[in-house]
Amino acid sequence: MPLPLEGIRICDLTWIIAGPTATRVLADFGAEVIRVEHGQSVDAIRLGRPIVGERTTLNNSGFFNYFNRNKKSMLLNVRHPMGTDLLRRLIAESDVVIENFSSGVMESWGLGYEELRALRPDIIYCAVSGFGHTGRDKAFTTFGPTAQALSGLSLMSGLPGRPPAGWGFSYLDHTAGYYAAIAIMMALHHRNVTGEGQQLDLSQVETGMILAGPAILDSSVNGRSWRREGMPPGNRAWQPAVAPHGAYSCAGEDRWLAIAVMNDAEWEALIRAMDEPQWARDPKFATNADRLANQDELDTRIETWTSEFEDYEAMELLQAAGVRAGVCQKASDRFERDPQFRARGWWTSLPHAELGEAETDGVTPRLSVSPGAPRFASPLLGEHTWEVLREVLGMTDEEIAEQDAAGVLM
Amino acid sequence: MSGPLARLRVLEWCDELGQLAGKLLADMGADVIKVEPPAGSSARAVGPFVKDLPGSNRSLNFWYHNTNKRSVILDIEGNGAEAALFRNLAAHADILLEDRRPGLLAEHGLSYAELCAANPGLIHCAITPFGQDGPWANYASSDLVALALGGPMMMNGYNSEDVPGAPPIRGHGDQGYNTACHYAVQGTLAALLFRDRTGEGQFVDCSMHEALSSTTEVGLPYWFSARKDVIRQTGRHAAATRTDEWLHQTGDDRGIIIYGVGRDNASWKKIKSWLQSEGFGANFDEPRFDDPRARQQARGAPEAAEIMAEMGRFIASQDSETIYRGGQERRQPWGAVRSPEENLADPHWADRGFFVGATGEGLDEPALMPGAPYQFSATPWELRRPAPRLGEHSAEIRQAAADGRWP
Numbered sequence: 001m002p003l004p005l006e007g008i009r010i011c012d013l014t015w016i017i018a019g020p021t022a023t024r025v026l027a028d029f030g031a032e033v034i035r036v037e038h039g040q041s042v043d044a045i046r047l048g049r050p051i052v053g054e055r056t057t058l059n060n061s062g063f064f065n066y067f068n069r070n071k072k073s074m075l076l077n078v079r080h081p082m083g084t085d086l087l088r089r090l091i092a093e094s095d096v097v098i099e100n101f102s103s104g105v106m107e108s109w110g111l112g113y114e115e116l117r118a119l120r121p122d123i124i125y126c127a128v129s130g131f132g133h134t135g136r137d138k139a140f141t142t143f144g145p146t147a148q149a150l151s152g153l154s155l156m157s158g159l160p161g162r163p164p165a166g167w168g169f170s171y172l173d174h175t176a177g178y179y180a181a182i183a184i185m186m187a188l189h190h191r192n193v194t195g196e197g198q199q200l201d202l203s204q205v206e207t208g209m210i211l212a213g214p215a216i217l218d219s220s221v222n223g224r225s226w227r228r229e230g231m232p233p234g235n236r237a238w239q240p241a242v243a244p245h246g247a248y249s250c251a252g253e254d255r256w257l258a259i260a261v262m263n264d265a266e267w268e269a270l271i272r273a274m275d276e277p278q279w280a281r282d283p284k285f286a287t288n289a290d291r292l293a294n295q296d297e298l299d300t301r302i303e304t305w306t307s308e309f310e311d312y313e314a315m316e317l318l319q320a321a322g323v324r325a326g327v328c329q330k331a332s333d334r335f336e337r338d339p340q341f342r343a344r345g346w347w348t349s350l351p352h353a354e355l356g357e358a359e360t361d362g363v364t365p366r367l368s369v370s371p372g373a374p375r376f377a378s379p380l381l382g383e384h385t386w387e388v389l390r391e392v393l394g395m396t397d398e399e400i401a402e403q404d405a406a407g408v409l410m
Numbered sequence: 411m412s413g414p415l416a417r418l419r420v421l422e423w424c425d426e427l428g429q430l431a432g433k434l435l436a437d438m439g440a441d442v443i444k445v446e447p448p449a450g451s452s453a454r455a456v457g458p459f460v461k462d463l464p465g466s467n468r469s470l471n472f473w474y475h476n477t478n479k480r481s482v483i484l485d486i487e488g489n490g491a492e493a494a495l496f497r498n499l500a501a502h503a504d505i506l507l508e509d510r511r512p513g514l515l516a517e518h519g520l521s522y523a524e525l526c527a528a529n530p531g532l533i534h535c536a537i538t539p540f541g542q543d544g545p546w547a548n549y550a551s552s553d554l555v556a557l558a559l560g561g562p563m564m565m566n567g568y569n570s571e572d573v574p575g576a577p578p579i580r581g582h583g584d585q586g587y588n589t590a591c592h593y594a595v596q597g598t599l600a601a602l603l604f605r606d607r608t609g610e611g612q613f614v615d616c617s618m619h620e621a622l623s624s625t626t627e628v629g630l631p632y633w634f635s636a637r638k639d640v641i642r643q644t645g646r647h648a649a650a651t652r653t654d655e656w657l658h659q660t661g662d663d664r665g666i667i668i669y670g671v672g673r674d675n676a677s678w679k680k681i682k683s684w685l686q687s688e689g690f691g692a693n694f695d696e697p698r699f700d701d702p703r704a705r706q707q708a709r710g711a712p713e714a715a716e717i718m719a720e721m722g723r724f725i726a727s728q729d730s731e732t733i734y735r736g737g738q739e740r741r742q743p744w745g746a747v748r749s750p751e752e753n754l755a756d757p758h759w760a761d762r763g764f765f766v767g768a769t770g771e772g773l774d775e776p777a778l779m780p781g782a783p784y785q786f787s788a789t790p791w792e793l794r795r796p797a798p799r800l801g802e803h804s805a806e807i808r809q810a811a812a813d814g815r816w817p
Contacts, residue, residue, distance in 0.1 A: 004603055005604075050635040132785065137738070141738070142745065145745070149665065151748070159568075163644060165642075166644070166647070168643075171627075178592040185602070186786075199788075202785075203762070209759075216778070218458040222462065232582055234579065239456055239457040247578055256577055260552040260553075323550065328563050332637075340540055343543070359633075360634065364593050366597075366616075368615070369612035
């Protein structure tokens with residue numbers, strides 16, 4: 001089947017997670033993504049756990065493999081003047097350049113937007129950084145958790161009266177990557193229509209604030225902060241304020257069922273599914289307002305019920321009655337037990353020289369005519385150096401060997 | 411009209427789940443028509459509301475997610491004739507975005523097959539909790555339930571010694587819906603680029619469940635490569651084993667995320683002189699602190715524990731913004747735990763023009779909300795119109811639909 005982004009070449013200067021997430025999306029949809037890697041300053045995720053085997057080889061990280069499937073890797077010593085020349089030639093043959101260095105690094109290499117444009121007039125140049133390439137704090141830097149803290153998402157995630165729980169992973173590395181992929185595809189469409197390229201500047205902290213819009217409006221319109229008594233409300237609902245709404249303990253070790261009752265009809269359905277317990281008919285739980293007012297007791301009652309059940313069993317029972325309920329699934333649950341993923345063929349594997357048959361997930365959303373696909377596993381460091389120089393830059397083997405001997409391809 | 415999606419026509423039939431996808435297209439220039447039932451989208455009933463007074467046109471949540479759209483009332487589920495108007499609009503649309511349950515459009519003669527027969531270039535993106543098929547396709551979901559099943563929640567929570575019995579935690583902000591929409595827009599744009607090349611439209615099946623499962627970072631790799639589930643930890647990443655704390659409490663009773671203290675000599679020198687200038691870490695000049703390996707918490711060296719204990723005292727003597735800025739000025743990627751609205755006072759975002767003015771019923775002057783998630787040099791993000799009042803554009807759109815043209 002055809003791939004939707006066939007024929008699009010991405011010069012990928014990204015590392016860690018945010019940038020590689022963007023190029024993962026583009027590669028999944030068929031773009032030719034060429035990771036330009038420098039052996040003296042290798043992507044730290046190549047060393048990221050989990051690894052297969054006792055010690056790192058730069059090619060045995062399952063973490064790296066997950067974010068870098070469907071991509072090529074070329075080694076290039078960008079601190080060597082001949083290396084920079086090759087990078088310029090690659091950029092001239094690329095539709096998109098993407099990087100997630102600190103603000104100012106590309107300029108220091110003589111590869112600011114104007115210079116990129118001189119190499120390729122319709123280039124799309126996407127920069128992903130912590131704070132963007134303008135503004136007084138543009139030199140500040142982030143990891144995902146930094147951006148989550150500053151944007152407010154960490155504070156919005158936790159139990160009241162406790163420190164924030166987190167997000168538990170770099171949610172904003174994913175999200176900044178998604179916005180970068182979206183921006184690049186929008187810019188490609190604009191280029192298709194007009195022939196014009198452009199520069200795209202993304203701040204990871206801004207993408208976090210984008211995801212907290214209603215909370216910010218509640219402050220600017222109603223003067224309310226999330227830093228107040230009872231906030232954040234844990235798993236209870238903020239808006240719309242409904243109850244019950246939470247994660248309830250089930251039989252077994254660390255097993256939880258999320259239940260969300262959005263209205264009185266769903267409350268009725270929950271009562272029926274629980275087999276009409278007497279307490280549920282108490283007038284203090286009759287309306288949503290009543291349930292909100294008596295939420296502590298309500299949650300205790302429901303948890304007493306769920307704790308008698310195995311989580312999947314309770315979920316199926318509640319779903320059969322039309323109640324919104326879902327197991328808090330671990331990775332093992334998603335992979336081993338989730339019938340929905342299995343039925344839709346979500347899991348697959350791709351052969352990798354050091355990881356063996358490396359498992360991975362599918363591509364969503366699913367396009368009916370030109371779907372994306374996991375096609376090949378992540379590249380070994382420099383696996384495609386010769387191929388790219390030969391096929392993209394049209395160099396002869398003698399020319400490549402010359403560069404290699406000069407220490408450019410490392 | 412400007413924006414990279416100028417001249418693109420989008421028909422949107424979405425509530426809470428899919429509305430962000432329409433906004434992302436509309437904000438970049440697409441002409442998005444939002445179809446609503448006579449009572450209005452259910453998203454209009456989601457607070458907070460202007461001055462806490464509920465009303466169809468007073469939901470701040472709705473305002474935020476429906477900028478740059480037009481609104482038309484079509485009673486598709488109540489009146490068969492209304493489906494014909496929808497069909498006429500779809501015949502002239504480039505993109506249809508909808509978040510109805512699987513099969514609902516087909517029940518009204520609006521399946522992709524029927525719409526595509528009249529408009530082969532149509533890109534029909536359906537956003538659902540679990541996708542169009544499979545045993546859970548008709549399961550009832552919500553943002554909470556989706557974050558549970560998809561995996562993010564189980565990675566987020568507390569060490570049991572910090573909060574005994576704490577459940578996994580759902581981060582707020584409807585991030586399940588948001589993530590579904592990010593993927594929906596990615597797929598829709600990929601289909602658009604395919605259409606640019608071939609003229610051919612297609613159906614795009616976007617599952618929130620799949621989108622969230624692909625948004626769990628190290629969670630899946632640990633299972634794939636090591637057959638381990640990561641464990642939840644307070645204020646930091648879930649991991650295979652317990653790791654060092656990142657979250658610390660500052661003197662103003664706020665949080666700060668710090669990591670990498672003493673990792674390399676250059677940054678250690680800067681941090682050491684900063685602490686000493688404030689009267690902390692007097693003994694850090696002792697040679698035993700000179701070796702980077704002695705300063706690594708994970709290696710269990712007593713010096714590392716001493717450093718972190720003194721850091722804790724230093725941090726507790728300062729406010730969170732001071733530690734944040736002081737750290738960043740010393741090239742440390744640390745962050746203050748802010749409440750979202752505290753960013754309104756940070757001049758860096760004003761330098762970038764990030765916040766823009768929301769307007770609407772009950773508001774005397776514009777109130778600030780987040781604007782562009784990305785800065786495009788040639789075709790910038792633009793707020794052309796606020797979220798529509800319910801049925802604000804019904805007359806012009808219904809007339810055009812009846813005439814068989816795009817309004």
